[in-house]
Amino acid sequence: MIKGDDTRRRLLHTAAGLFQRQGYHGTGLNQILDASQAPKGSLYHHFPGGKEQVAVEAVTRSAAALSARIGDALGDGTDPLTGLTRIADLLGGRLLASGYLDGCPVAAVAQDAASGSDPIRSACGQAYAGWLDVLDTALRRLGVPAEECGPLGIVVLSAIEGALLLSRVQHDVGPLHAVTAHLAATITAASTT
Amino acid sequence: MIKGDDTRRRLLHTAAGLFQRQGYHGTGLNQILDASQAPKGSLYHHFPGGKEQVAVEAVTRSAAALSARIGDALGDGTDPLTGLTRIADLLGGRLLASGYLDGCPVAAVAQDAASGSDPIRSACGQAYAGWLDVLDTALRRLGVPAEECGPLGIVVLSAIEGALLLSRVQHDVGPLHAVTAHLAATITAASTT
Amino acid sequence: MIKGDDTRRRLLHTAAGLFQRQGYHGTGLNQILDASQAPKGSLYHHFPGGKEQVAVEAVTRSAAALSARIGDALGDGTDPLTGLTRIADLLGGRLLASGYLDGCPVAAVAQDAASGSDPIRSACGQAYAGWLDVLDTALRRLGVPAEECGPLGIVVLSAIEGALLLSRVQHDVGPLHAVTAHLAATITAASTT
Amino acid sequence: MIKGDDTRRRLLHTAAGLFQRQGYHGTGLNQILDASQAPKGSLYHHFPGGKEQVAVEAVTRSAAALSARIGDALGDGTDPLTGLTRIADLLGGRLLASGYLDGCPVAAVAQDAASGSDPIRSACGQAYAGWLDVLDTALRRLGVPAEECGPLGIVVLSAIEGALLLSRVQHDVGPLHAVTAHLAATITAASTT
DNA sequence: ACGTCCGGGACGGCCCGTTAGT
DNA sequence: ACTAACGGGCCGTCCCGGACGT
Numbered sequence: 001m002i003k004g005d006d007t008r009r010r011l012l013h014t015a016a017g018l019f020q021r022q023g024y025h026g027t028g029l030n031q032i033l034d035a036s037q038a039p040k041g042s043l044y045h046h047f048p049g050g051k052e053q054v055a056v057e058a059v060t061r062s063a064a065a066l067s068a069r070i071g072d073a074l075g076d077g078t079d080p081l082t083g084l085t086r087i088a089d090l091l092g093g094r095l096l097a098s099g100y101l102d103g104c105p106v107a108a109v110a111q112d113a114a115s116g117s118d119p120i121r122s123a124c125g126q127a128y129a130g131w132l133d134v135l136d137t138a139l140r141r142l143g144v145p146a147e148e149c150g151p152l153g154i155v156v157l158s159a160i161e162g163a164l165l166l167s168r169v170q171h172d173v174g175p176l177h178a179v180t181a182h183l184a185a186t187i188t189a190a191s192t193t
Numbered sequence: 194m195i196k197g198d199d200t201r202r203r204l205l206h207t208a209a210g211l212f213q214r215q216g217y218h219g220t221g222l223n224q225i226l227d228a229s230q231a232p233k234g235s236l237y238h239h240f241p242g243g244k245e246q247v248a249v250e251a252v253t254r255s256a257a258a259l260s261a262r263i264g265d266a267l268g269d270g271t272d273p274l275t276g277l278t279r280i281a282d283l284l285g286g287r288l289l290a291s292g293y294l295d296g297c298p299v300a301a302v303a304q305d306a307a308s309g310s311d312p313i314r315s316a317c318g319q320a321y322a323g324w325l326d327v328l329d330t331a332l333r334r335l336g337v338p339a340e341e342c343g344p345l346g347i348v349v350l351s352a353i354e355g356a357l358l359l360s361r362v363q364h365d366v367g368p369l370h371a372v373t374a375h376l377a378a379t380i381t382a383a384s385t386t
Numbered sequence: 387m388i389k390g391d392d393t394r395r396r397l398l399h400t401a402a403g404l405f406q407r408q409g410y411h412g413t414g415l416n417q418i419l420d421a422s423q424a425p426k427g428s429l430y431h432h433f434p435g436g437k438e439q440v441a442v443e444a445v446t447r448s449a450a451a452l453s454a455r456i457g458d459a460l461g462d463g464t465d466p467l468t469g470l471t472r473i474a475d476l477l478g479g480r481l482l483a484s485g486y487l488d489g490c491p492v493a494a495v496a497q498d499a500a501s502g503s504d505p506i507r508s509a510c511g512q513a514y515a516g517w518l519d520v521l522d523t524a525l526r527r528l529g530v531p532a533e534e535c536g537p538l539g540i541v542v543l544s545a546i547e548g549a550l551l552l553s554r555v556q557h558d559v560g561p562l563h564a565v566t567a568h569l570a571a572t573i574t575a576a577s578t579t
Numbered sequence: 580m581i582k583g584d585d586t587r588r589r590l591l592h593t594a595a596g597l598f599q600r601q602g603y604h605g606t607g608l609n610q611i612l613d614a615s616q617a618p619k620g621s622l623y624h625h626f627p628g629g630k631e632q633v634a635v636e637a638v639t640r641s642a643a644a645l646s647a648r649i650g651d652a653l654g655d656g657t658d659p660l661t662g663l664t665r666i667a668d669l670l671g672g673r674l675l676a677s678g679y680l681d682g683c684p685v686a687a688v689a690q691d692a693a694s695g696s697d698p699i700r701s702a703c704g705q706a707y708a709g710w711l712d713v714l715d716t717a718l719r720r721l722g723v724p725a726e727e728c729g730p731l732g733i734v735v736l737s738a739i740e741g742a743l744l745l746s747r748v749q750h751d752v753g754p755l756h757a758v759t760a761h762l763a764a765t766i767t768a769a770s771t772t
Numbered sequence: 773a774c775g776t777c778c779g780g781g782a783c784g785g786c787c788c789g790t791t792a793g794t
Numbered sequence: 795a796c797t798a799a800c801g802g803g804c805c806g807t808c809c810c811g812g813a814c815g816t
Contacts, residue, residue: 007775021307021308022218022305022308022309023216023218023219023304023305024219025215025216025218025219025305026216026217026218026305026308026309028807028808028809029808029809029810030807030808030809039775039776040775040776040777041774041775041776041777042774042775042776044810044811045773045774045775050809050810051809051810100307101307101308103304103307107304107358108304108305108307110358110361110362111216111296111300111301111304111305111358112215112216112218112219112301112304112305114214114293114294114296114301114361114362115214115215115219115294116215116219121362124362125362125363125364128359128362128363129363150371151371151374151375152375154356154359154367154368154371154372155352155371155372155375157355157359158351158352158353158354158355158356158358158359158368158372159348159351159352159355159372160351160355161351161354161355161358161359162350162351162352162353162354162355162356162358163347163351163355165300165303165304165351165354165355166321166347166350166351166354168303168307169303169307169314169317169318169321170318170321170322171318174347175347175351178343178344178347178348179347179348179351179352181344182344182345182348186379200798200799221783221784221785222784222785222786223783223784223785231799232799232800232801233800233801233802234787234788234790234799234800234801234802235798235799235800235801237785237786237787237788238798238799238800239798239799243785243786244784244785244786393778393779407693407694408604408691408694408695409602409604409605409690409691410605411601411602411604411605411691412602412603412604412691412694412695414803414804414805415804415805415806416803416804416805424779424780425779425780425781426780426781426782426805426806426807427778427779427780427781427782427807427808427810428778428779428780430806430807430808431777431778431779432778436805436806437805437806486693487693487694489690489693493690493744494690494691494693496744496747496748497602497682497686497687497690497691497744498601498602498604498605498687498690498691500600500679500680500682500687500747500748501600501601501605501680502601502605507748510748511748511749511750514745514748514749515749536757537757537760537761538761540742540745540753540754540757540758541738541757541758541761543741543745544737544738544739544740544741544742544744544745544754544758545734545737545738545741545758546737546741547737547740547741547744547745548736548737548738548739548740548741548742548744549733549737549741551686551689551690551737551740551741552707552733552736552737552740554689554693555689555693555700555703555704555707556704556707556708557704560733561733561737564729564730564733564734565733565734565737565738567730568730568731568734572765586795607787607788607789608788608789608790609787609788609789618795618796618797619796619797619798620795620796620797620798621795621796623789623790623791623796624795624796625795629789629790630789630790
């Protein structure tokens with residue numbers, strides 16, 4: 001059935017958006033259903049695991065999508081500054097466009113689920129692991145010594161996550177830009193090329 | 194009344210802990226009441242503004258407490274490495290002691306309230322602003338040029354916030370230590386002394 | 387669904403009875419639920435509008451039922467005295483049988499909602515309008531001049547409503563009978579036949 | 580204490596107004612307190628019997644006040660039409676001035692308390708009895724035969740009470756005027772003078 | 773399989789009317 | 795005379811299954 005898969009996809013997409021903004025506990029199943037224009041029973045057909053399963057899949061999907069965007073931004077032939085600027089523009093653009101509502105697609109759920117549901121926490125952990133992986137290869141390609149790529153990737157991801165939170169809460173993209181500028185300089189300095 | 198103020202304080206302290214772990218929407222008023230061993234009506238008496246007011250005050254109080262600890266850690270006569278190590282030990286210690294439950298005392302609520310309650314979001318914003326202020330003076334004292342203190346403080350705070358999230362979600366204090374080590378080096382490099 | 391509609395009907399019937407006796411604010415949703423032996427979720431399912439919707443439908447239903455009874459009592463081939471006596475017996479019987487608890491099925495809610503919920507007030511208004519309509523046709527049939535039917539119907543309804551209140555409060559059906567006797571005489575005098 | 584008595588009086592006056600509009604269960608103690616600008620504990624100081632006592636006294640006081648007004652309206656040297664018109668103007672004026680909020684000062688509480696608190700119901704009963712008494716003497720003075728005064732008074736009071744309800748609910752003073760006109764004619768016809 | 777109805781309790785946060793303490 | 799504190803109840807909504815119809 002085309003319809004069925006479409007409903008499932010729509011459900012997931014809507015859920016991802018709502019979770020990103022409101023977190024896990026702040027988002028109701030009914031809200032997801034309403035926003036998806038999906039009938040009540042459909043959700044449990046497609047997601048027998050209930051709300052938790054929806055969250056896990058939504059996080060995974062969002063993370064994969066963003067992972068691809070990050071990979072593109074840091075792709076072949078880009079210097080650190082350009083790459084990070086692209087990322088900052090992407091994330092900052094979403095933040096601004098949504099009125100400081102859309103931050104990291106994973107963080108809100110991660111904070112909610114860190115205590116609580118282990119499957120969700122694990123999914124968030126894998127999301128971050130995936131991004132770290134993308135960053136690792138990118139840094140390597142930029143000429144950062146192999147043994148520094150891991151920690152530096154962690155620094156990059158952490159700083160961006162933190163900056164997103166700060167920017168979101170303070171309604172000001174300043175922190176995001178300050179951080180990306182700093183990170184670009186750091187990476188440039190670390191690259192031996 | 195000693196009793197009265199004590200109840201209020203206990204309520205706030207319990208609430209702060211629960212909000213830190215479970216976020217705003219994940220924490221029920223009844224849960225706070227139970228954990229505080231306080232009767233239901235007391236809460237409404239001390240906090241006519243309801244849950245929102247409790248959250249605002251809990252966040253503000255937690256932030257002030259941590260602010261003092263940060264100030265101590267970066268106090269007179271400490272080099273960047275020592276200071277940041279102390280902070281990392283403090284935060285990482287709490288994280289470990291709680292089984293990766295206690296992260297940043299503000300972040301979980303901030304994510305929940307960024308969309309939603311503006312008073313809470315604002316309180317979180319002020320919490321971060323306060324920490325930035327502490328960092329600013331500390332960096333200044335460490336010999337960082339005045340015009341770099343602001344952005345660098347933002348980088349420090351962002352990175353630590355992000356690292357706390359990563360560590361919490363991945364059940365591994367590695368990110369926290371990686372980030373603090375990097376920040377110490379960065380600050381040392383930036384200080385002209 | 388037989389089951390579903392039955393629950394809905396039972397809920398409404400119970401609610402109508404309780405509202406009649408205790409008014410809108412005096413009747414709790416839980417009380418309706420208990421008396422109906424229905425779980426809370428059912429009510430929310432059948433009446434998404436909550437208590438207000440329940441009240442509106444309960445009033446409407448009660449009013450329609452009583453409207454039919456009034457129509458019967460004043461039906462073809464009855465003189466005013468007989469008809470009003472039937473109505474008095476019906477209402478007075480209910481009053482006595484319930485120990486002066488069941489008065490007008492609408493009045494208690496109407497008093498509660500006159501200030502407050504406009505939908506409920508409007509439903510009560512339509513209930514009265516419906517009864518006035520029934521009275522109008524009945525009076526017309528009894529030979530009352532057309533231009534007097536409207537005002538006279540209002541007098542009849544008002545007097546009965548007031549008498550029900552007096553009887554209910556004073557635990558004495560005297561007022562009800564006094565009023566019906568007077569009204570019968572008045573109608574007889576007004577009829578040109 | 581002048582202050583004390585004044586607080587008590589203010590409390591009662593405010594409560595009477597709120598009960599009249601919202602009924603017994605629809606009116607909260609806090610609302611009364613707020614509107615009276617009285618501190619919480621004062622209420623229980625002046626009314627140890629709690630909400631019920633407040634209601635009883637408020638009803639009694641309102642009833643006495645209105646009783647006096649009715650007596651005036653039907654006082655010496657007035658024909659039935661003039662007297663009832665005055666009453667209709669008084670009650671209808673209040674109704675209009677309040678946007679159809681202020682009906683009979685007793686009826687809303689009476690409906691709420693008819694089932695429920697017996698002291699309140701009894702107070703309402705006495706209020707009606709008092710008005711009937713006033714009507715009885717007035718009718719007697721107007722030349723209505725003694726044995727008809729009782730029933731006719733009941734009819735008058737009932738009809739006015741019912742008309743107030745109808746007018747209030749339908750947001751139209753028509754019923755009140757229709758009823759008073761009819762009653763005036765009835766009384767005139769019944770008077771032997 | 774797919775979707776829907778209906779039902780099921782359990783809490784959600786808020787506010788109630790009330791009583792101790794002083 | 796009044797502040798502080800008390801529980802219990804309010805209505806609403808939560809996330810979730812069985813039963814039914816397509």
